Amino acid sequence: xxxxSTALSAPFAPVRAYFRKHRSFGIFVGVALLxxxxxxxxxxxxxxxxxxxxxxxxxxxxxxIYAMLAMGLNVVxxxxxxxxxxxxxxxxxGGYTYAFVASPFTGVHLPFWPMxxxxxxxxxxxxxxxxxxxxxxxxxxxxxxxxxxxEIVPITLMxxxxxxDGVNGIGGIDKPSIxxxxxxxxxxxxxxxxxxxxxxxxxxxxxxxxxxxxxxxTWDAIREDELAAESSGVNVVIAKLQAFAxxxxxAGIVGVVNAxxxxxxxxxxxxxxxxxxxxxxxxxxxxxxxxxxxxxxxVIYLFQSILLKQLNTLVENFNIPVLNQIDFLDFQYVxxxxxxxxxxxKRPQGIFPARRRMREFAPLKIGKRGLK
Amino acid sequence: MLRARGVTRKFGGLIAVNSVDFxxxxxxxxxxxxxxxxGKTTFFNVIAGIYAPTAGTIELDGKPLxxxxxxxxxxxxxxxxxxxxxxxxxxxxxxxVGGDTGLVEGVASVAAALLGFVGALLLNIIRxxxxxxLIKRIGVTRPARPNDMVVAGLARTFQNIRLYKSLTTLExxxxxxxxxxxxxxxxxxxxxxxxxxxxxxxxxxxxxxLAFVDLAGMENELAKNLPYGKQRLLEIARAIASxxxxxxxDEPAAGMNPRETEEMTALIRxxxxxxxxTILLIEHDMRVVMGISDHITVLDHGEKxxxxxxxxxxxxxxxxxxxxxxGAAAGH
Numbered sequence: 001x002x003x004x005s006t007a008l009s010a011p012f013a014p015v016r017a018y019f020r021k022h023r024s025f026g027i028f029v030g031v032a033l034l035x036x037x038x039x040x041x042x043x044x045x046x047x048x049x050x051x052x053x054x055x056x057x058x059x060x061x062x063x064x065i066y067a068m069l070a071m072g073l074n075v076v077x078x079x080x081x082x083x084x085x086x087x088x089x090x091x092x093x094g095g096y097t098y099a100f101v102a103s104p105f106t107g108v109h110l111p112f113w114p115m116x117x118x119x120x121x122x123x124x125x126x127x128x129x130x131x132x133x134x135x136x137x138x139x140x141x142x143x144x145x146x147x148x149x150x151e152i153v154p155i156t157l158m159x160x161x162x163x164x165d166g167v168n169g170i171g172g173i174d175k176p177s178i179x180x181x182x183x184x185x186x187x188x189x190x191x192x193x194x195x196x197x198x199x200x201x202x203x204x205x206x207x208x209x210x211x212x213x214x215x216x217x218t219w220d221a222i223r224e225d226e227l228a229a230e231s232s233g234v235n236v237v238i239a240k241l242q243a244f245a246x247x248x249x250x251a252g253i254v255g256v257v258n259a260x261x262x263x264x265x266x267x268x269x270x271x272x273x274x275x276x277x278x279x280x281x282x283x284x285x286x287x288x289x290x291x292x293x294x295x296x297x298x299v300i301y302l303f304q305s306i307l308l309k310q311l312n313t314l315v316e317n318f319n320i321p322v323l324n325q326i327d328f329l330d331f332q333y334v335x336x337x338x339x340x341x342x343x344x345x346k347r348p349q350g351i352f353p354a355r356r357r358m359r360e361f362a363p364l365k366i367g368k369r370g371l372k
Numbered sequence: 373m374l375r376a377r378g379v380t381r382k383f384g385g386l387i388a389v390n391s392v393d394f395x396x397x398x399x400x401x402x403x404x405x406x407x408x409x410x411g412k413t414t415f416f417n418v419i420a421g422i423y424a425p426t427a428g429t430i431e432l433d434g435k436p437l438x439x440x441x442x443x444x445x446x447x448x449x450x451x452x453x454x455x456x457x458x459x460x461x462x463x464x465x466x467x468x469v470g471g472d473t474g475l476v477e478g479v480a481s482v483a484a485a486l487l488g489f490v491g492a493l494l495l496n497i498i499r500x501x502x503x504x505x506l507i508k509r510i511g512v513t514r515p516a517r518p519n520d521m522v523v524a525g526l527a528r529t530f531q532n533i534r535l536y537k538s539l540t541t542l543e544x545x546x547x548x549x550x551x552x553x554x555x556x557x558x559x560x561x562x563x564x565x566x567x568x569x570x571x572x573x574x575x576x577x578x579x580x581x582l583a584f585v586d587l588a589g590m591e592n593e594l595a596k597n598l599p600y601g602k603q604r605l606l607e608i609a610r611a612i613a614s615x616x617x618x619x620x621x622d623e624p625a626a627g628m629n630p631r632e633t634e635e636m637t638a639l640i641r642x643x644x645x646x647x648x649x650t651i652l653l654i655e656h657d658m659r660v661v662m663g664i665s666d667h668i669t670v671l672d673h674g675e676k677x678x679x680x681x682x683x684x685x686x687x688x689x690x691x692x693x694x695x696x697x698x699g700a701a702a703g704h
Contacts, residue, residue: 129494132493132494132497132498206561209560209561209563210557210561212560212571213555213560214546214555215555215560216560217546217547218547220536220539220547221539224536224537225535225537227422228534228535229536230517231420231518231519231527231528231530232522232548232550232610232611232614233548233550233551234547235519237497237498237499
């Protein structure tokens with residue numbers, strides 16, 4: 001088997017070697033190819049029978065948004081090893097930030113593009129605010145505090161009626177536009193698809209670069225052994241806050257995009273279930289592996305939003321009275337549970353386990369100055 | 373080079389280290405020995421910044437490095453200070469101005485006070501260097517942290533090896549180089565030239581260090597997959613990677629066979645001779661200690677009972693008594 005696979009992959013070796021060296025370009029090309037291939041795939045059976053291409057593209061957009069959230073959460077959990085159960089809070093803060101400055105509710109209409117950055121900054125600030133008091137906590141204790149934070153944010157947004165319109169949320173949020181060229185609309189999913197895909201590639205490139213930098217190594221170090229990291233000169237406080245800030249700012253940016261996409265934010269969109277499904281995606285995809293968790297999240301979203309719906313129609317065709325009464329969408333979380341338990345038993349490292357990047361061997365040359 | 377004066381560390385009522393004076397000459401290999409529970413590791417951890425001393429100071433190259441924390445009671449003042457003007461403003465608006473405008477102003481001031489408090493709290497937690505200098509002015513000294521010691525030029529290994537187990541050996545060394553790399557956050561995002569050059573140079577030096585401890589060719593092995601002896605070597609290489617002036621080795625030859633012990637002794641000598649790093653070690657194995665130390669300090673029950681050249685220590689009756697009991701010392 002392995003010989004066959006080696007033989008099959010042999011012609012691609014130079015390509016792979018090239019992309020290993022130029023990874024950012026490789027990610028860009030890969031995401032671009034996939035983003036073209038996916039809509040094309042929806043034109044062929046059996047996918048074309050399920051829903052229109054526009055509906056598919058819309059679903060891909062939302063799936064990519066989930067995938068970005070998973071990549072962001074993976075920085076906190078997979079890289080730095082800090083269990084964060086309140087990740088949806090940062091998603092909410094990003095969304096509400098954009099809603100405040102670009103909706104009829106406040107009457108302010110700022111342009112979309114700089115607000116992407118603002119969402120990131122707001123996320124980072126709250127990430128640090130959550131991170132600072134919890135620095136000494138580990139594992140379960142940290143999980144409980146972040147869980148609390150994740151609940152506080154939507155509940156506050158719900159109860160601050162005067163400023164957020166409570167449970168109704170803020171509607172009529174501005175769609176992005178490129179003045180004079182392109183106006184994003186609710187009926188045409190393609191511009192938003194393009195924006196989300198571009199952002200997806202950008203975030204993935206940024207995360208990979210951070211992971212390979214000295215900052216990424218400090219995250220690895222504190223995840224592996226905090227005391228040893230300190231004794232290697234790593235400032236644990238800064239490293240943890242950086243991880244929280246990076247993860248939260250990604251959620252903030254994605255929150256802005258999400259608010260602009262569906263044009264309404266309500267506290268209900270950001271409940272605990274969101275944090276949990278993103279976490280499930282991270283665990284399923286393989287903690288610490290950026291591409292793995294992104295793929296995991298993408299597939300999980302498509303699975304739950306399309307396949308489960310399809311299951312209902314499929315079962316109706318069989319016309320078995322007992323099964324007809326079951327709405328499979330209600331069993332989403334049961335399925336999550338079963339899949340997670342199976343994963344923990346059979347493949348605890350995730351579908352795509354994180355692998356250390358092997359460094360090409362460069363022949364050793366001791367410099368003139370030697371080791372000093 | 374390193375000088376400890378009257379270092380004391382108490383754990384509750386237990387005095388683990390009692391008023392130890394201690395000096396390490398530059399370029400020497402010094403050892404601390406003593407029976408179990410003598411306070412060696414505690415003393416070591418005080419130097420490494422893990423425990424703050426209860427009393428006494430430690431200097432490195434004549435500059436104060438570690439002193440007992442003081443003025444902890446004054447720190448809350450710093451948290452409240454930035455909120456005071458806003459609280460005053462809030463009281464003024466609510467009581468003197470009054471009415472609707474007063475209420476709005478009052479709420480705004482309270483919010484500002486809260487922001488000031490949060491800001492001060494963040495500074496208190498993050499502790500930038502300038503903040504430490506500022507609080508020193510009002511008499512507050514924070515306990516040193518291990519990472520501050522690394523910046524000052526101390527590096528250490530652990531008695532029970534503490535590697536980053538699921539990182540490769542090369543990455544372990546790269547983490548050790550952390551304090552001498554300066555790539556910024558944005559630099560990493562945009563892969564600036566500085567970052568690229570720094571990474572390449574660091575990787576090159578990491579390979580050299582691995583070759584130095586005889587681990588060449590194992591760059592991509594995960595640390596946990598190395599045999600025990602090689603893990604020790606890797607840990608030492610990681611410590612050297614931070615370019616320390618003083619290397620602290622906690623039982624470097626523990627659990628090694630005679631041949632490995634010999635190699636370890638040779639390596640310790642080479643670190644001193646070729647890299648010019650001063651070495652302080654704790655060791656149980658007398659062959660190692662007597663073989664390589666220029667200078668030995670003996671601790672017992674937290675107190676220094678002897679110090680000097682290996683030869684003198686070997687025949688010192690107090691030392692023999694501490695190790696073997698009174699009878700053995702008398703019979704000698």
